[in-house]
Amino acid sequence: MLASLLPALRGLSLPLRLQLWDGKAIDLGPAPSVTLAINDPEIVADLAHPSLDLLGAAYVEGRLDLDGPLDEVIRIGDELSRALGKDETAAPLPESHDKATDAEAISYHYDLSNDFYQLWLDRDMVYSCGYFETGTEDLDQAQQAKLRHLCRKLRLKPGERLLDVGCGWGGLARFAAREFGVEVLGITLSREQLKLGRERVAAEGLEGQVQLELMDYRDLPRDGQFDKVVSVGMFEHVGQANLPLYCRQLSEMVRPGGLVMNHGITSRHIDGRPVGHGAGEFIGRYVFPHGELPHLVKIGACISESGLEIVDVESLRLHYARTLDFWSRRLEANLDEARRLVPERALRIWRVYLAGCAYGFRHNWINLHQILATKPHEDGSHELPWSRADLYR
Numbered sequence: 557m558l559a560s561l562l563p564a565l566r567g568l569s570l571p572l573r574l575q576l577w578d579g580k581a582i583d584l585g586p587a588p589s590v591t592l593a594i595n596d597p598e599i600v601a602d603l604a605h606p607s608l609d610l611l612g613a614a615y616v617e618g619r620l621d622l623d624g625p626l627d628e629v630i631r632i633g634d635e636l637s638r639a640l641g642k643d644e645t646a647a648p649l650p651e652s653h654d655k656a657t658d659a660e661a662i663s664y665h666y667d668l669s670n671d672f673y674q675l676w677l678d679r680d681m682v683y684s685c686g687y688f689e690t691g692t693e694d695l696d697q698a699q700q701a702k703l704r705h706l707c708r709k710l711r712l713k714p715g716e717r718l719l720d721v722g723c724g725w726g727g728l729a730r731f732a733a734r735e736f737g738v739e740v741l742g743i744t745l746s747r748e749q750l751k752l753g754r755e756r757v758a759a760e761g762l763e764g765q766v767q768l769e770l771m772d773y774r775d776l777p778r779d780g781q782f783d784k785v786v787s788v789g790m791f792e793h794v795g796q797a798n799l800p801l802y803c804r805q806l807s808e809m810v811r812p813g814g815l816v817m818n819h820g821i822t823s824r825h826i827d828g829r830p831v832g833h834g835a836g837e838f839i840g841r842y843v844f845p846h847g848e849l850p851h852l853v854k855i856g857a858c859i860s861e862s863g864l865e866i867v868d869v870e871s872l873r874l875h876y877a878r879t880l881d882f883w884s885r886r887l888e889a890n891l892d893e894a895r896r897l898v899p900e901r902a903l904r905i906w907r908v909y910l911a912g913c914a915y916g917f918r919h920n921w922i923n924l925h926q927i928l929a930t931k932p933h934e935d936g937s938h939e940l941p942w943s944r945a946d947l948y949r
């Protein structure tokens with residue numbers, strides 16, 4: 557089987573060494589930078605029509621091992637898949653999302669281990685795209701800048717009530733309370749996040765201002781009690797079928813004249829057909845079960861239909877590539893410690909996912925959009941300044 561594949565593989569001239577189960581090594585191009593060790597000979601059949609999903613799954617399941625810089629591993633995997641893989645298939649059907657399914661999916665990802673996440677996230681454990689104002693910032697600086705950028709876009713004022721839907725470990729909630737003097741309710745579906753999030757709120761003495769709860773967004777009261785609503789890196793879990801419901805929730809929780817910010821990952825194609833030669837399938841299977849990425853126009857349509865008015869949209873695609881580079885490099889620099897914190901299988905998943913997503917953002921497979929919307933007063937007026945100048949003062 558391998559013999560018949562070799563001419564096609566060699567034709568790609570990739571800097572890749574195949575290390576076979578019998579000890580033999582085959583270089584597919586000059587100066588290999590990556591070694592792919594085939595532990596299970598049956599994998600060879602997959603190399604005839606590789607995809608990032610097939611290769612990633614084989615690595616996660618220990619059927620192959622990888623050696624070399626991870627970004628180079630992903631690049632070679634992509635080149636192999638593009639050259640020899642099958643064409644991209646049609647868009648997957650939207651999944652149904654009930655509360656129990658979503659709670660299980662969220663627990664699978666976010667309850668993995670707080671210590672593990674602490675190893676490679678910034679000091680506030682912000683698990684979403686950072687904001688690089690000049691491109692020279694480190695991860696801590698970029699995440700603080702992102703939190704400030706969000707709070708400024710929301711025009712937070714002391715004493716206002718802010719709802720943070722999908723608050724993670726509470727980094728934004730604490731920042732907004734401390735730096736902008738607002739009162740915050742943050743909700744998450746992860747028990748581990750809630751535990752550490754509450755500890756951090758208490759450590760900063762912010763209990764009077766910040767309340768974190770284990771709650772599904774569908775259980776929030778729709779009583780317009782919040783001045784501002786923010787959702788960061790959360791709507792990717794909502795699912796296409798529930799987007800109208802999600803947007804109605806956001807709209808009905810904010811008062812007239814209030815602002816809503818939706819910050820999240822969007823898909824490359826309007827119809828949601830896959831990109832990245834199996835990358836999305838890998839993410840769905842191992843990283844974010846039931847996650848779905850709508851295109852900007854789809855989330856935009858749902859926000860508009862909910863009664864909110866979109867007033868500003870910003871793409872931060874390359875900011876997310878850089879953020880993921882930081883996360884991936886920090887994890888790669890701490891692999892021994894990571895092995896003590898999570899099972900080898902999980903470590904393999906997170907290693908490929910972080911490096912793969914950095915590659916995906918860089919190559920425009922996916923994007924990141926901050927969408928700011930207001931709920932206009934009945935007479936159509938709103939409370940925004942005439943320009944964005946205040947964001948940059």
Ligand SMILES: C[S@@+](CC[C@H](N)C(=O)[O-])C[C@H]1O[C@@H](n2cnc3c(N)ncnc32)[C@H](O)[C@@H]1O
Pocket residue numbers: 658662666681682683684721722723724725727743744745746749771772773774787788789790793794
């Ligand atoms: C990628 S994390 C982002 C966390 C935080 N906003 C940040 O930027 O660091 C996604 C968050 O959404 C929350 N989440 C996902 N689905 C949810 C749901 N149905 N209801 C409430 N929270 C949810 C998760 O628990 C997690 O806290």
